[in-house]
Structures are given as structure tokens and as C-alpha cells.
Amino acid sequence: MLGAALLSFAVLLPGSQSACEWQSPAPVRKLLVAPSSLEGDACYYAQKFEGRKTANGEIFRHALMTAAHKELPLGTVVRVRSRATGKDVLLRINDRGPFGGKFIIDLTRAAAESLGVHVSLDRSVTIEVLRLPD
Numbered sequence: 001m002l003g004a005a006l007l008s009f010a011v012l013l014p015g016s017q018s019a020c021e022w023q024s025p026a027p028v029r030k031l032l033v034a035p036s037s038l039e040g041d042a043c044y045y046a047q048k049f050e051g052r053k054t055a056n057g058e059i060f061r062h063a064l065m066t067a068a069h070k071e072l073p074l075g076t077v078v079r080v081r082s083r084a085t086g087k088d089v090l091l092r093i094n095d096r097g098p099f100g101g102k103f104i105i106d107l108t109r110a111a112a113e114s115l116g117v118h119v120s121l122d123r124s125v126t127i128e129v130l131r132l133p134d
Contacts, residue, residue, distance in 0.1 A: 038127040040104030042080065044112035054095035062109035068095035069105055075133030080105065082115040084122035089114045090130070 045068075049060050056074045058066075067080070072093045081088035089111050098106040105127060112118040117125065 068097035085116040
């Protein structure tokens with residue numbers, strides 16, 4: 001029994017190369033294939049969300065250039081272009097939503113104003129994925 005304990009201890013010593021077949025020295029990364037662009041209607045957050053936490057833990061601010069999307073990974077950088085005004089903005093996805101209606105992205109007030117969708121009846125946008133998070 002003492003021999004078995006010493007053998008187990010020897011395996012745990014620094015420099016020992018004991019690893020299971022399924023272990024890998026490099027972390028396993030999940031592959032994600034994102035569409036290059038999405039199309040649909042945008043909406044913007046209600047004022048009541050100011051100061052609340054977003055899905056990634058940040059504090060929501062209407063003055064920031066961020067957005068919510070249901071499926072894109074948090075931290076994804078996108079270019080959102082208004083099809084009505086032709087204006088575009090770069091945004092970082094930091095929250096989940098929108099959950100009501102036919103909308104595909106939920107913008108901050110600053111982003112909506114930059115695009116002109118806050119006053120437009122046509123809120124159709126194109127979302128181009130520029131960078132996925134590391």
C-alpha cells in the first residue's frame with residue numbers, strides 16, 4: 001500500500017508527463033461560423049434600462065455605441081447600416097435582445113440617433129459582422 005501511495009505521488013511531481021489521452025495542452029476553442037451580414041429592423045432601448053447591467057456585466061448607457069443581439073457572441077463588433085438613410089455606425093454587442101416584435105438588433109439611443117432610425121418610419125438595417133471576440 002505504501003508503494004502504491006509513493007507511485008501516485010511520483011506521478012504528481014513537477015516535470016512528470018502524466019496526462020490522459022483526452023487532455024490537450026492547448027485549450028479547446030469552439031469554432032463559430034457567423035454570417036457575413038444580417039438584415040432586418042432595428043429598435044432602441046427604452047430609457048428605463050439606463051444604469052442597469054447588460055448581459056456581459058457592463059452598466060448600460062444610452063450614450064455608448066453598443067447594442068443587443070439575440071445570438072451574436074458578446075463582444076462581437078458589427079457595422080450597422082440604415083437602409084433608409086445610408087448612415088452606418090460601428091457597435092459592440094454587449095447585451096441580449098431584442099425579445100419583442102420583429103426586431104433583430106436593439107440599439108442605444110446614441111446609435112439610433114447616429115443612424116437616423118429613431119425618427120424614421122423605415123428602421124431596416126443591415127448588420128455586417130466585422131470581428132468576433134477572441
